[in-house]
Amino acid sequence: MKPAKLPHVLIGGAVLLGGLALQSAAHGQGCDPASGRGGCNKLPPGAIPAPAGTSVHAWLDQMSIAAEADDFVVYKHEWYQGGLELGPYGQYHLDQMVHRLAHVPFPVVLQPEATNPAVNEVRRRVLIEGLAKAGVPDAARRVIIAFPKAEGMYGDGAYRIYNGIIGGGGGAGVGGMGTRVNSLGAGTLGGLSPR
Numbered sequence: 001m002k003p004a005k006l007p008h009v010l011i012g013g014a015v016l017l018g019g020l021a022l023q024s025a026a027h028g029q030g031c032d033p034a035s036g037r038g039g040c041n042k043l044p045p046g047a048i049p050a051p052a053g054t055s056v057h058a059w060l061d062q063m064s065i066a067a068e069a070d071d072f073v074v075y076k077h078e079w080y081q082g083g084l085e086l087g088p089y090g091q092y093h094l095d096q097m098v099h100r101l102a103h104v105p106f107p108v109v110l111q112p113e114a115t116n117p118a119v120n121e122v123r124r125r126v127l128i129e130g131l132a133k134a135g136v137p138d139a140a141r142r143v144i145i146a147f148p149k150a151e152g153m154y155g156d157g158a159y160r161i162y163n164g165i166i167g168g169g170g171g172a173g174v175g176g177m178g179t180r181v182n183s184l185g186a187g188t189l190g191g192l193s194p195r
Contacts, residue, residue: 110144128143
């Protein structure tokens with residue numbers, strides 16, 4: 001059986017050697033693909049499309065950057081009883097920001113209290129003092145009062161997403177979170193029971 005396969009190997013080798021000979025002949029004539037000299041065709045810029053997924057990856061990168069910037073927003077609910085001191089989560093959030101501020105270009109954004117501008121300024125000073133106390137050198141420059149770019153979620157949208165998660169469908173735009181069933185048979189999201 002081996003002698004029958006030998007002609008196929010010889011033909012394949014001859015084709016390969018012929019291709020290499022043509023390629024070396026083209027290069028021997030001074031073919032320069034970059035300049036198009038010597039018989040090579042020069043493709044105009046933009047003739048070859050970008051690799052598949054280039055636009056999608058750029059869009060995902062922008063969404064990732066926007067989400068990371070939102071990590072540095074102090075929302076109104078983080079202030080203890082709507083007052084001038086950070087609540088437990090607000091203090092935790094400030095501590096988390098301190099560890100990352102040296103490595104990111106984002107400002108610390110204070111969500112404004114629209115009805116009382118004086119409260120905004122006091123809260124801004126609380127954040128500046130907390131950051132400075134933790135060793136952030138440019139705290140006064142990093143804290144700004146502005147509306148966050150992230151949009152809130154309306155109740156009807158939250159209801160549909162929650163039911164999608166509990167029902168096992170993953171919800172609109174919330175994939176991979178899944179559900180667990182507690183000892184009472186009620187579904188929980190990430191270990192938190194629904195209210």
